[in-house]
Amino acid sequence: MNEEVNEQTDIDTEKTEEVPETDAMNETNSTEGATEEVLQPEEEDNYAVLQAENEQQADQILRLQAEIANIQRTNARNQQNITKYRSQQLATSLLDVIDNLERALETEVTTEDATALKKGVEMVLNQFKAAFESEKITAIDPLNEPFDPNFHQAVSMMPAGDGQESNTVIQVLQKGYVLEDRVIRPAMVIVAE
Template identity: 50%
Template sequence: MSEETHQPEVEETVEQPTELSQEVTEEVVEKTEQELEIERLQQENDALADKVLRAQAELQNVQKRQAKERQDLLKYRSQKLAEELLPVLDNLERALAIEVADEQGQALKKGIEMAYSSFVAALKAENIEMVDALNQKFDPMYHQSVQVVPAQEDQEADTVVQVFQQGYKMHDRVIRPAMVVVSQ
């Protein structure tokens, strides 16, 4: 019997640490689960904060892009009209190039000069300017070569030697390139 009595005590002693370690293990597991939940929530919070920052940055970029588009729209508002009116200006220039000898022709030419001057002033008021081409170095951004001729002795190669049609620009944009003859 003493063996039987002794055995249950041993079992009780063995059971007590098992219950204690089970409680400790449960507490550790519970703390670990809480820490994992906190870490998961922190990561989720960080991800959401990152999304918010990205959305704010995207919104700022959209606002900047729209502001630039509005600014460009205002800056170049008369470009289409200028493109439509440049042939009229070309015709006035051709009319001024005609030589007249009689008084009636001179009076008519004077009227055309006045109209031409007013037209050019109106274009300048809208920041539309003639592209300087004659005797300039050929620049494909502003000039369109329609013919190439051999360079004269006093000319450099790739120089505009004749302008067939004036080019125009508005601010930094070319409305129409100048049609030119280039020395080679």
């Protein structure tokens, strides 16, 4: 009989032990469920933060790409201008030479030797002009044209003569030159009042 009582006590103990374990498991499960519910809003917040950061980085990438494209366009334009106006400095240096050659041709000669020399100077001047034309450098010779401050530099004003309109170039003191669309040197002129 003692054995039966001991067996029954063992069974009751097992039942008692099982019940608290089951309750403990239920509590653990309910705690885990509560933890999941608490984590879900945090995960949503984390997701929203990550999504906002992703959008911000995507926007930053687009802006940087646009900035790079602008830099590339600017560099291409600068390179074109360098190529287009590459001969400007040399041309500016040679303008005085052309002016002097033109002045030399204006002198009157009487001897045969002087005439031959003048012919040689004229050939040199023509070569300079041909070289300038090949580099798209053209002269500004605005005699009897309206005064344009973009291309002309007025040295003085004189009263208009017969048949001359006011604000017209009546004398060119020094020719101007243009490279492509850029003025290398404006023409020095006298303008009618």
